[in-house]
Amino acid sequence: MDIANRFGHVFSVSAAGGAMAVGFTVWFSIAFVAVYIRYTPDPNNPACEGLPGGPCSSARLIGLLAYVMFGGYWISEVIKNTIHVSVSGGKLSRSPLFFLSRLESS
């Protein structure tokens, strides 16, 4: 907490990353529900006929839902890891490469 108070970028990066993650979650939820509605095999489902993307079937529904879930997991992990490296790679970094670059420039 001392580090977070000393370096305000911890909060700013967390807020920006959190907003991005919330936006992605909303998008993911809409995509998930849309796929579920579009491909549910039901005679009363009007989306099963006359739309591009093929007919409705259980196999197609399960495969696409698994695909959407996997993509959602992956992108959320990318966002999480990007936040992590942004927080730890900025003001908190004490990398020898940065030190050497300073030596070379001076």
Next chain:
Amino acid sequence: MVGETKAQKVGFKWAITNFNLGRYFFSRDLEGMPKEPTLLAVRRALWYSFGSIAYGSLASSIMQFLHQASSISRENSFYEGFPRVIYVIEWPGNWLLKFFNVKASPSLQNLVPEPISLTRTALRLFTHGFRQPGVHHERKEDFETAKGT
């Protein structure tokens, strides 16, 4: 310095470099930092290390996905053997997690047996069997029978 040997030259350079490096590492001020280090960190991470981020996230998401699939398949008897596969895949990670938790927290050390000793005991049981060297495992009945005869 006039008349210094080659070893002295190298030694002085080494000492000066390490002094500066140590001063840099242990300094608490932000002197010498660029204006927007966070933005630079984001750019550097996404430009030079995006592969690591993406493929590391892929491995992590595969594990999450399999975990989710196993928890769904537990509710469905058709995929009965699948959770066992997941258990085998997740075993090293869980073992490491338990190991670090036990090692890191002194309060847990008295409560939970060490996983490394548990694993060692299990391996010993598998390799040597349940009969340990130096321990008499004879049943009491056998002993009494032998004594009676």
